[in-house]
Amino acid sequence: MRKTVCIYPEDQTTDFLLPLYEHICNNMHAVGIHTDTTDEDDSLDKIYEEIKDAEVVIFLGHGTSKMLYGSRCANVVFEEANQELLHNKRLLLLSCNSTQFVHNYGLENAIGFGFLPTSLDDVRQTRKLHEIWIEDIDKQDVDCFNTSLLQAFISTVSDETMSDFHLFKERLKFNIGKEIVQCLIKRVTPNYRTIADELYYVCKDMSIK
Secondary structure, eight states: OOOEEEEOOOOGGGGGGHHHHHHHHHHSOOEEEOOOTTTOHHHHHHHHHHHTTOSEEEEESEEOSSOEEOGGGOSEEEOTTTGGGGTTSEEEEESTTHHHHHHHTTOOSEEEOOOOOOSHHHHHHHOEETTEEOTTOOHHHHHHHHHHHHHHHHTTOSHHHHHOHHHHHHHHHHHHHHHHHHHHHHOOSTTHHHHHHHHHHHHHTOEEO
16 A cells, blocks of 8 residues: 655644545545644654655645745745655645745646635735735635635545546546535625635646646
């Protein structure tokens, strides 16, 4: 059985991803690393040790074009100095701007994403997603987006899709589409149209190398 490692730094802004982490650990028998990476240096050492012989690495957290962050963005898990640890793995990097991270370091067999507005701070700092003004969305809108994102990924991520990235792409597009339809039909937030557009761009900005 191939080894899968799921890295999920403790962070209040990504608490909504806990069911996805549990899904990955329980259904894919992944080695789960869910810890506060600011508390002790040992937590980072554990991450680096566990991924050495892993075939699949899944990261659930924060990122930029140059770094993947740990808890509260206070420390860096992966950057230029240690990005070679991610080579020769099958990667799912669920974090902001991981598409650019993948491109910048020449990672292969990797799934990355663009900007993911999963907190009000993200929204206030960015204000615009492609051609969509998102500065007026509130916590209810963010929660709606996060719930839809979570459900789509739980319905997508599996041993099967992590073995076939084309299948992953098609299944995520299908599951995101279902969430968009529900968003438009139920109209659970005043800005439901904006949330539907944000969900559309999750797939639009996804890259697979």
